[in-house]
Amino acid sequence: MEETIGVTSAAQIPKQRGDALPDTAARYAEERHWDVFPGTCMETVDGVPRCSCGDTGCAEPGAHPAREDWATQATGSATVARRLWAKQATASILMPTGRTFDAIDVPETAGFLALARMERMELTLGPVTCTPDRRMQFFVLPGAAAKVPDLVRKLGWPPASLDLVTLGEGAYVAAPPTRFGTKGAVQWACRPTAANRWLPDAEEIVSPLAYACGREARR
Numbered sequence: 001m002e003e004t005i006g007v008t009s010a011a012q013i014p015k016q017r018g019d020a021l022p023d024t025a026a027r028y029a030e031e032r033h034w035d036v037f038p039g040t041c042m043e044t045v046d047g048v049p050r051c052s053c054g055d056t057g058c059a060e061p062g063a064h065p066a067r068e069d070w071a072t073q074a075t076g077s078a079t080v081a082r083r084l085w086a087k088q089a090t091a092s093i094l095m096p097t098g099r100t101f102d103a104i105d106v107p108e109t110a111g112f113l114a115l116a117r118m119e120r121m122e123l124t125l126g127p128v129t130c131t132p133d134r135r136m137q138f139f140v141l142p143g144a145a146a147k148v149p150d151l152v153r154k155l156g157w158p159p160a161s162l163d164l165v166t167l168g169e170g171a172y173v174a175a176p177p178t179r180f181g182t183k184g185a186v187q188w189a190c191r192p193t194a195a196n197r198w199l200p201d202a203e204e205i206v207s208p209l210a211y212a213c214g215r216e217a218r219r
Contacts, residue, residue, distance in 0.1 A: 021177070022085030025093045028175060030078035032192055035099050037074040038084050038091030040066045042179055049182055061181035063092045063174040070172070071096060092178040098169030101126070101199055102144035103137040105165045110212035111136030115189065117208040126199040128190040129176065132183035137173050138209065144168065144202035151206045162213040166202070 028034045040052045042062035051061035058064070067073065074096045075081055085091060097103050106114070108130060118125060126139040145168025149159045167173060177185045190196065 020089070021091065021093060022082055022089055024175075024177065025085055026078040026081045028093070028095070028192075029076050029081045032197070033076055033100060034095050034175075035074040035076045036081050036093055036095050036175070037070050038066065038088050039070075039094040039174070039178075040064055041088070041090040041092055042181065043090075051181075063094070063178050063180045063186075065094060065172070066091070070094070071170070074099075076100075093175040094172045094178070095175050097167040097171045097173060098142055098145065100142065101139045102142050102202070103129075103139055103167040103171075103173050104144065104148065104202065104206070104209055105135055105137045105167055106209055106213055107163050107216055108134040108136050110163070110209070110216045111138070111189070113215065114138075114205075114208045114212040117212065118205060121208065123205060123208070124196070124198075124200050125190050125205070126196050127188065127192045129173065130187050130189045131174065132180040132185065136189060137167070138205060139199055140202045140205065141199045142168070148202050148206060151203055152210050155207060155210050157210050157214055161217055162210060163216065164209060164213045 025036045025038070028036050040062055042049050043052050050056055051058040053064070053066065073084070075084070111128070111130070115128070128139065129137045131137070145166040148166040152159045152162065152164065174180065174186050176188050179185045
């Protein structure tokens with residue numbers, strides 16, 4: 001199941017249900033040219049749901065890499081993606097950052113505040129995910145991880161004072177409709193469309209994100 005959360009007019013995206021994980025992974029590779037790789041999944045053992053990694057205390061149940069060489073496994077080929085998920089149809093869909101996009105990760109409350117502010121500013125947004133652990137991830141052009149700290153400082157915020165993290169090379173995000181433990185599935189707050197195929201530079205959206213995170217920090 002893949003859903004979107006309609007919170008602003010910038011996120012008026014119809015819900016989609018019934019998309020299988022293998023088909024969705026292949027579509028991300030084929031239509032968006034995003035690299036994808038299968039991660040862990042949730043499974044039930046003796047009636048108890050747990051991550052397929054077997055760790056009962058897993059920090060990212062059902063939504064983390066299943067192998068150490070995941071970076072080399074990631075593919076932008078829809079054909080290869082289908083072959084990978086044919087072996088593990090329930091595997092989560094993970095996408096490496098630092099390649100075709102980076103992601104700016106913020107708390108959900110700050111993310112929705114920033115979305116509303118960006119709409120008023122008529123900023124061009126890329127896709128945005130909302131995760132079950134109440135985080136939002138804004139897709140931006142690669143290279144953001146290297147420059148966001150300086151951009152935040154120029155805006156007058158010490159980077160360490162904000163709950164704003166940029167995911168670049170060596171990191172990954174979980175893509176809809178990946179399930180995260182028993183909390184639910186990753187969803188689109190702003191769905192990938194033809195209109196947002198070209199991603200914004202981090203510099204274009206970091207100001208409203210930093211402002212929103214700053215407000216949350218003061219609370």
